[in-house]
Every structure is written in C-alpha cells, then in structure tokens.
Amino acid sequence: MASIGVLGLGAVGSQLAHLLSTSKNKTPVFLYDANISKTASLIDELEENFFASQNPRIEDEEISILIITSPPGQHLEVAQRAIKKGISVISTSDRISDVTGLLKLKPLADEKNVSIVVGAGFSPGLTCVLAHFAAKEFDYIDEIHIAKDGTGGPACAKQHHRAIKRPSLDWWDGKWVRRPGGSGRELVWFPEPVAGSDCYRAALPEALLLQPLFPDSSRITSRLSATRQDRFTAWLPMLTPPHNDGGIGAVRVEVRGRLENERTTRVLGAVSSPSTATAIVVQTITEMLKGTTIGPSTGGIASIVDSTDFLNIIKQSAIKIVEFDGSTK
Amino acid sequence: MRLLFRGFVALVGAIAISVIIKARESGSVPLQSGGWRNLETD
Secondary structure (H helix, E strand, C coil), X not given: CCEEEEECCCHHHHHHHHHHHCCCCCCCEEEECCCHHHHHHHHHHCCCCEEEECCCCCCCCCEEEEEECCCCXXXXXXXXXXXXXXXXXXXXXXXXXXXXXXXXXXXXXXXXCCCEECCCECCCEHHHHHHHHHHCCCCEEEEEEEEEECCCCHHHHHHHHHHHHCCEEEEECCEEEEECCCCCCEEEECCCCCCEEEEEXXXXXXXXXXXXXXXXXXXXXXXXXXXXXXXXXXXXXXXCCCCCXXXXXXXXXXXXXXXXXXXXXXXXXXXECHHHHHHHHHHHHHHHHHCCCCCXXXXXXXXXXXXXXXXXXXXXXXXXXXXXXXECC | CHHHHHHHHHHHHHHHHHHHHHHHCCCXXXXXXXXXXXCCCC
C-alpha cells in the first residue's frame, strides 16, 4: 500500500500526524524528525499505522507522498530527492526561495509523473484558494491584496522575523517589483477577534503563486501584520526565544475587479491558529492527492484543486471562513 | 569631549530623522462599516 511520509514534527507536523490518525483510511505514515525523542513520544499517542524513522531516508520507504513541514529553507534539497524517486511532494514553506525553487522542479515532476504542491499552508495556501474562489464572481480581475496576521510554531515565528526585514515581491502593472520589507504600512481589518492590525510589506510568496492564475491582473500584493517592536528589532537576531505556538491568527483576501462593466470588491477572510490551519490544509490536500481526483501537477493549491471543492471540505474543519459584507472605503 | 559632542549630535540627528520619517509615513486609514458573515460556497 502506498504510504505517506511526514518530515518535521514541529507545531504543524505533530498536529498533522494527529489529523492523519483520525483518517478512515489507515495508510501507513512514516514520521521523520531530527529530534528522535519527539518522534518516539508522538508515535505512542498515535495509531498502529504510524512508524518512526530517524532520518528522511526516502529511498528506503515505499512512500507515494512526502509532506515537508520542516522549517523554511530546508525543503528544496529533500523535495528534489523525493521527486527523483517518483514521490509527490507537499511543501508548507512560505519562504520565497523555497517556493521559486520548487516551482522550477516542474519539468522534473512532469517527467516522473508526480505532483508538487507548493506553499500548502494558511498563507500561502488557503489564501490562494480564497482568492481563486472570490475571483470566480468577476468578469475581469484587476487587483488581489492579501494580508495575514499571526504565527504558528517557532519556525514560523522565525520566518516572520526574517520576512519583515527582506524585500517584498509584488506583481505590479505587469512586472515584478521588490520593495523594502517593513515599508508600506496599511491598517487591515481582519475578521474578529483579530480585527484591525497594521500590516507591512515583507518577503512573502503569495504573488508568485497567484500570478500564473491571474496573469492579466494589474496588482497582486501581500502584507504581514507586525508590531512596532517587530519592525524595530527586525534587523537584529530574535531577542527572545519564539513561543511554542502563536495562538489565533487570521488572513484577509481582497479581490478587486469588474463585473458587468462595474468595479466591484470582494473580501474574504479566515480565522484559526496558523499552525492548526496549515495542518488542516495539508491533510485536505493529501486526501485529495491520494484520491484519483487530481492528476500530476505543480503549483500552489489553487492551481491544483478546485477552490469550491476545497473550501467545502475546509469549512467543516476548525477554520472559520468568512466574507465581509459592507463597505471597505 | 569633542567626540562625545559629535556622538550626542549624531544621536539627536538620528532621533529627529526617525520622528520626521514617522510623521511622513502616509499610512491610509481605511474605515470599515459592515460585518463578517460565514462564506457561502453554494
């Protein structure tokens, strides 16, 4: 029986393992983490179809899907090895270098007849699906603006710290534009209980994943919420150790376009703990990949699955998906 | 003494520049009227 490999048992990986153990289909799952004691204690809590492995020896196991939930920056090399062995890859990384690197592996993935799901998380991931779903109502898409608030585990907090000091990558009037991270303050209204939060440009990969879906759009941007302390200390190493889990977070997706020659805006949002939401998104895409509904493909979630089908499944989970009803001006 | 004075001037200058940049930061403040409702996918 084809099995699943989970590489990295941090805040996302451990929650994902628990979610996979509730699945009706008892597919063998191999868990890998550098911390062996963490893997051993997690295995004790899970079903009999979960196995521990000391390192990601992809070559030894009969894996059909490898889920990489290790910290950003460690995805590319292992993904390349997996694809060469004919294993489909799901990556949760939100680092631009990981996303661009994985997208460049498309010819190799096509040759091996496998899928690469890039940026499978709360943001990017769910945000891309929300943008695609919102866009279905329009005749023409002008702009997509994404904002996110909150962090998951320690690796996510470190990536947040890293992203805010690095240049953003936005799609602006038909070309890629880089602007300084931490600039472009904008007050963004997220769904309750997060509500208003100042958001700034940062090194986020949303535009990279959405631009192939909306090549004619004039602007695709993404922003990250940050406090004054985050911005002030962005150039320094993290002064305090990151928390185990950042708690509740939210995303907001604003799509502007034209419907019957009239300019319209649609705003969608989601509220959840980012690590939990990422685990749910990964579980959903894994189930869809395991089924025969998706053929081999490479890209973000929105370019691989139907956004309506995906949201119908996600809505039944712990993620609250909402739409703004009112005026945004 | 001169070095101390230069350091002090540099510090005051840095504070002044940050205050000016902060004041000029043109963050638009969008207002919101309405509310969030559960998304309908049907």
